[in-house]
Amino acid sequence: MEKNYINVGLIGYGTVGKGVVKILEENKKIVLRKVGNPIRIKSICDLNPIDKPELHVKNFKDIIKDPEIDLIVELIGGYEPARTIITESLKAGKNVVSANKAALAKYWDQIFTTAQIYQKSVYYEASVGGVIPVVQGLSEGLASEEILEIKGILNGTTNFILSEMKKHCVSYEEALKSAQKAGYAEADPSFDVNGIDTANKLAILASLAWGSWVKVKSISVIKGIADLDIEDILITQDFGYNVKLIGSAQKTKDGIDLSVQPCLVNHEHAFATVENEYNAIMITGKDSGDVLFYGKGAGQLPAASAVVSDIINLSKSIVTNTAGIVPDVVYDSTKKIKILPAGKSKAPYYLKFTVIDKPDVLSKISGILSKFKVSIARSLAQFNISKKNYGRISIITHETYSENIEKAINAIKSITKSKTVKIKIEI
Numbered sequence: 441m442e443k444n445y446i447n448v449g450l451i452g453y454g455t456v457g458k459g460v461v462k463i464l465e466e467n468k469k470i471v472l473r474k475v476g477n478p479i480r481i482k483s484i485c486d487l488n489p490i491d492k493p494e495l496h497v498k499n500f501k502d503i504i505k506d507p508e509i510d511l512i513v514e515l516i517g518g519y520e521p522a523r524t525i526i527t528e529s530l531k532a533g534k535n536v537v538s539a540n541k542a543a544l545a546k547y548w549d550q551i552f553t554t555a556q557i558y559q560k561s562v563y564y565e566a567s568v569g570g571v572i573p574v575v576q577g578l579s580e581g582l583a584s585e586e587i588l589e590i591k592g593i594l595n596g597t598t599n600f601i602l603s604e605m606k607k608h609c610v611s612y613e614e615a616l617k618s619a620q621k622a623g624y625a626e627a628d629p630s631f632d633v634n635g636i637d638t639a640n641k642l643a644i645l646a647s648l649a650w651g652s653w654v655k656v657k658s659i660s661v662i663k664g665i666a667d668l669d670i671e672d673i674l675i676t677q678d679f680g681y682n683v684k685l686i687g688s689a690q691k692t693k694d695g696i697d698l699s700v701q702p703c704l705v706n707h708e709h710a711f712a713t714v715e716n717e718y719n720a721i722m723i724t725g726k727d728s729g730d731v732l733f734y735g736k737g738a739g740q741l742p743a744a745s746a747v748v749s750d751i752i753n754l755s756k757s758i759v760t761n762t763a764g765i766v767p768d769v770v771y772d773s774t775k776k777i778k779i780l781p782a783g784k785s786k787a788p789y790y791l792k793f794t795v796i797d798k799p800d801v802l803s804k805i806s807g808i809l810s811k812f813k814v815s816i817a818r819s820l821a822q823f824n825i826s827k828k829n830y831g832r833i834s835i836i837t838h839e840t841y842s843e844n845i846e847k848a849i850n851a852i853k854s855i856t857k858s859k860t861v862k863i864k865i866e867i
């Protein structure tokens with residue numbers, strides 16, 4: 441007897457959407473073996489004409505109201521109409537798969553409350569870490585753990601840009617263009633380079649880890665990578681570090697400390713060898729200790745692979761009529777967790793001062809640093825750069841409080857030519 445199809449409505453036929461269709465077509469046998477029933481894409485909605493005109497639907501509302509569709513895959517990105525698509529699909533009795541970290545992080549409460557009320561499921565593995573099964577790893581694999589820390593390279597585009605700048609000395613602009621061409625970047629790449637995409641992913645992981653909605657606005661996005669200088673990447677490379685954009689969430693006795701910023705990682709650190717579009721996420725549980733997740737964080741097929749896994753897993757519960765019976769995200773919307781203010785954490789830093797080229801400038805800077813107890817581990821002084829009347833002093837500090845560093849930077853301001861570069865060192 442022929443088995444019933446699971447009918448999928450796909451909304452958004454761009455980089456990832458096309459990858460999903462490709463994998464479902466190429467891996468038909470694997471999918472059938474895993475689910476028991478075949479899966480077929482019944483309709484595709486996109487703003488533009490598509491290469492499968494027989495499936496094309498112009499308005500997403502027609503997919504949501506189609507009684508034959510069991511599962512809706514939202515792959516348009518952005519906040520709206522993505523939020524409407526997700527919530528209206530749930531209300532119409534459909535299960536949902538989405539890769540949209542921006543909408544999930546911003547409307548977490550609304551989306552999962554709606555899913556619970558309508559007893560439907562929302563799966564979102566591709567929203568964090570591309571193909572890496574970190575959502576499942578955290579919510580299922582580490583279900584018994586008290587999570588102490590989540591730290592990671594969570595954005596493929598920025599990691600790719602930093603790798604290109606370091607390995608091939610290409611400019612930031614050129615590297616960003618290549619990342620866009622490869623399909624890694626968001627439709628608006630400022631989300632990647634300014635650290636917002638990393639913050640969205642960190643908010644999702646933190647919400648899962650601590651059972652309360654961690655809002656993106658409570659994360660200190662100290663800065664992204666847009667104003668990083670190739671010079672700093674190369675100097676710190678010589679000092680024994682790689683620059684990485686790190687999202688970090690740490691449970692302390694006073695609350696959760698959440699931040700996004702470029703950090704220097706020692707060449708021996710697990711994150712130092714994570715290059716190109718790869719991501720790595722270290723989750724530390726009280727009993728498990730460190731658990732490291734690694735894989736491609738961006739790109740058509742890695743992201744689509746995670747989406748298709750969600751489609752398969754959700755289809756299995758659709759077949760057995762269990763989708764949405766147990767909530768996918770267990771959290772208490774009334775539970776408040778204390779978030780620490782930015783910049784309180786204790787860490788060593790890399791500092792670079794661009795200075796007027798005068799004989800006493802080095803001793804002046806050293807004097808001010810020592811007055812504020814910012815002791816020096818490594819330093820490099822370069823003067824008469826390009827025969828111009830300026831120099832630069834690059835320093836790796838010993839462990840110290842960021843308040844002391846700020847005071848020293850303020851005191852040094854009068855003898856510097858431009859803003860001091862300050863990058864945290866990850867330990």
Ligand SMILES: NC(=O)C1=CN([C@@H]2O[C@H](COP(=O)(O)OP(=O)(O)OC[C@H]3O[C@@H](n4cnc5c(N)ncnc54)[C@H](OP(=O)(O)O)[C@@H]3O)[C@@H](O)[C@H]2O)C=CC1
Nearest residue numbers: 452453454455456486487515516517539540623738739743
């Ligand atoms: N690319 C990647 O590596 C990864 C992406 N993601 C996430 O996956 C999602 C999709 O990303 P990606 O495929 O790269 O994005 P794309 O911009 O390549 O694709 C989105 C598609 O949706 C279409 N679209 C936009 N608005 C609508 C609408 N209202 N109705 C119908 N179609 C619409 C777009 O058309 P138009 O181009 O005309 O706007 C475009 O074809 C995003 O949430 C992204 O963050 C997650 C992991 C990795």
Ligand SMILES: N[C@@H](CC=O)C(=O)O
Nearest residue numbers: 595596597625626738
């Ligand atoms: N733009 C994102 C895509 C995947 O989430 C990234 O570069 O990581």
